Amino acid sequence: MKKYASLWLDYKAKKNNRDCGCLGSISISGAGESDIRVQNAVRELKNGLKAMLDIEPEIVFGSAGSHTGAVGSSSGLSDGSAAGSLNGQSILDNEEYRITLEKDGLAIEANSGRGILYAAFDILRCISCERSLKETYASGKTVRPSNPLRMLNHWDNMDGTIERGYSGRSFFYVDNEIVIDERTVDYARLIASVGINAVVINNVNVKDAASYMITDRYYDKLAKLGEVFAGYGIGLYLSLNYASTIEIGGLDSADPLDPEVIAWWKDKMAEVFERIPTLKGFLVKADSEGRPGPFTYGRTQADGANMLADIVKEYGGIIIWRCFVYNCKQDWRHTKTDRARSGYDNFMPMDGDYHDNVILQIKNGPMDFQIREPVSPLLGGLKKTNQMLEVQIAQEYTGQQIDVCYLIPMFKEILGFKTYCSEKDDTVADIISGKTFGSRFSGIAAVTNTGNDFNWTGNYLAGANLFGFGRLGFDTDLTSEQIAEEFIKMTISDDPGVVDVIMGILLPSRAVYEKYSAPLGIGWMVQPATHYGCSVDGYEYDRWGTYHRADHLGLGVDRTDKGTGYALLYNEPNASVYNSPDECPDELVLFFHHLPYTHKLHSGKTVIQHIYDSHFEGYEEAKQMAAKWENLKDKLDSEIFYNVSKRFERQLANAREWCDQVNSYFFRKSGIPDEKGRQIW
Ligand code: GCW
DSSP states (O other): OOSSOOGGGOOOOOSOOTTGGGOSEEEEESSOTTSHHHHHHHHHHHHHHHHHHOOOOEEEEEOTTOSTTOTTGGGTOOOSSOSEEETTEEEEOOOOEEEEEETTEEEEEESSHHHHHHHHHHHHHHHHTTOOHHHHHTTOEEEOOSOSEEEEEOOBOTTSOBTTOOSSSOSSEETTEEOOSHHHHHHHHHHHHTTOOEEEOSOSSOOGGGGGGGSHHHHHHHHHHHHHHHTTTOEEEEEEOTTHHHHTTOOSOOOTTOHHHHHHHHHHHHHHHHHSTTEEEEEEOOSSTTOOOGGGGTOOHHHHHHHHHHHHHTTTOEEEEEOOOOOSSOOTTOTTOOHHHHHHHHHGGGTTTSOTTEEEEEESSSSSSOSSOOOOTTTTTOSSSOEEEEEEOSOTTTTTTTSOOOOHHHHHHHHHOBOOSSSSSOBHHHHHHTTTTOOSSOEEEEEOOOOSSTTSSSSGGGHHHHHHHHHHHHOTTSOHHHHHHHHHHHHTOOOHHHHHHHHHHHHHHHHHHHHHSSOTTOOOOBOTTTOOSBOTTTTTTSSSSOOOOOOSSEEOOOOSTTTTOGGGGSOTTHHHHHHOTTTSOGGGHHHHOOEETTOBOTTSOBHHHHHHHHHHHHHHHHHHHHHHHHTTGGGSOHHHHHHHHHHHHHHHHHHHHHHHHHHHHHHHHHOOOOTTOOOOO
């Protein structure tokens, strides 16, 4: 009995192995057999090829340059110098690879073990998706990842719970102990296979036992875990308790400018990097939702981040500092206080002050992972600071891995957003890849959706977000369709009919969720605390800064120059577009404007009629998705079929509740009937 699913590394036998004859041998050059990542790549190739095609090609090691189109300028591969290094220590080695078709097989060339590993997974993916090897590699395929850092953030607690986790308990921790077993290795294989190269293993809210991660209690296990990760090219990162000096150090301050505090951290970091040699750095949530931070001492976020960064620099470490800093004790009566502004207001003034091994990690939107938000104005605002985009695949506000919500189309929109921060190369993708400002340390992070459920992600279809996040971070040019197709073929079924049906479920699922939940970018009409299900007024008179401001005449938050001024934080022309109710895109119009129910949208509908129509449609479309799935019953593995089928039942109940509550609420507020006379309660 399998203990957990192999997901996209299942390596099922392939019927359609028409051109495997070209795989007499695979030659590898650029990194040697002694490199553990190369060993893992070879093992993966051998196992995968045997299982899928029942072949055992010879693996030949050559020196760089021994093949046609060899490493070096002629092959188009850049030189082997580290992409990002500090004091000679490499954080991100060169990850490029090239695969070429040769007379009797394939040649892999790379400048590092990581490149070889990614090339191996490239070949396996090609076969798994039933693509032709010859066509794929005939003219040589050179690949260089789009982003330097492609990271997962676990919100796993050491007691085994997961904050906002919807797929079981942590597979890293049981009862405050770190677990390293077969599943740890398979986790590393799974995520390395889609290009993830960095993992933060503990919750950003660092409390209790997790504060002791940087003590003797956990060093040995962390060192071991770091080695497992390193074998798959994954850098180990920890979330850090900013107030460690107080909580575990016995000092009475965490003031970043206090010499005693600095001295404590110096000693601590010397110890930590000695005991966990593979450690790459830390993620810090400071001054946020009750977590301690430099503000307590009248210092800036830059003071806090730079203090730690200067100390870890000696060990080649980086500090990733989150920009999720806002006042969570707001008075809902203050209509000019705007949580959306907070990231910008707290971090923009110090642009240029952050040291070169600090990366600011910025949530995609200014609020918090809603189904629709504008892109954070920090992305395109900051010009002299390393930046990393943070998205969430854990679906905290987007269906919690019960409702199907394939998030890659949303991530594509965010990455493609034009910030107008420079004449060219000004999209979010350009910024985080390092292209716009030439930063060495940048990339993309996702709050992960994994747990110890049999299928890792609660809903099998939520696996598409884990797979897709990795693939998109590695190759930003991939389309949502390509990624969905690969995921389905590799994980669920390669029967073309089945692939089509599941594509038809995944691709529109984000739009469907958006239709039946909070309308026109307003967000937040969720059950407080759990964040699943509808409660229109759940947060309306609360302290969290998340309001819809509906009355009998209209709804929406005025974030224009006449309101909170948030719209003006964008570069032009975005600022003017968002500031104008007539120009603002429909899907964000209530995020930026307080409008009467009778306001006409670009679609030609009034706001109120849009609310009614989209909610009825969203529920209907959810029913259609569920029906499509039911039709696949005889074509799918029953474990997969019933897992998703049961979740669809819950999704439909959820969608119906959203639809009826939102429609009834706004009918009762506005008194305006539905033009189509449908039932509103
Ligand atoms: O979305 C909110 C969540 C918190 C989370 C916080 C954050 C880890 O509700 O559970 O805390 O964001 O991103 O820090």
